[in-house]
Amino acid sequence: xxxxxxxxxxxxxxxxxxxxxxxxxxxxxxxxxxxxxxxxxxxxxxxxxxxxxxxxxxxxxxxxxxxxxxxxxxxxxxxxxxxxxxxxxxxxxxxxxxxxxxxxxxxxxxxxx
Numbered sequence: 679x680x681x682x683x684x685x686x687x688x689x690x691x692x693x694x695x696x697x698x699x700x701x702x703x704x705x706x707x708x709x710x711x712x713x714x715x716x717x718x719x720x721x722x723x724x725x726x727x728x729x730x731x732x733x734x735x736x737x738x739x740x741x742x743x744x745x746x747x748x749x750x751x752x753x754x755x756x757x758x759x760x761x762x763x764x765x766x767x768x769x770x771x772x773x774x775x776x777x778x779x780x781x782x783x784x785x786x787x788x789x790x791x
Contacts, residue, residue, distance in 0.1 A: 691716055691748075691765045693784040701790055703740075703752040705763055710779075713767040717778070718742040718750045720761040720788075760787045 691707035705718050720740040739761065742750040755761070763784035768776045 690779050690782045691767050692782060693763055693765055696763055696784055696786075696788055698788055698790060701753075701755045701757055703755050703761075703763075703788065703790070704749060705752070705765070705784075706749045707765045709748050710767050712769060714769050714776075715744070715746045715767070716742065716748065716750070717766045717768065718745060719764050720752060720755065721764060722759060722761055755790050757790050759790050761790065762787055 691710050691713075693705060693707050695704075695706040697704040703720065707716055707718065719738045719742070722737050722739045739759075740752045740755060742752075764781045765784075766781050767779045771777050
């Protein structure tokens, strides 16, 4: 059995703002001290409540890459879809491995028209 370090709930990024314009989605999360970066995803096929309970979103459609900023912009998001927005933080442990927080879900589903 492996023991993986976890982050405290105070280390969860809060999704502060989601802006949808055409097929571009901008997501801004709260800054969490000591964080190396943020993972932000758009997930399909979930209900709002289901998004907030996920540990590993099974239906990730879009994900941020190498994101160190509190804002991430998804471009060319497929139209006519509903997405759940999720975010988490990561730091590095003593072995330089990523340690992730739990996923934090946005309170609303977003619609791309």
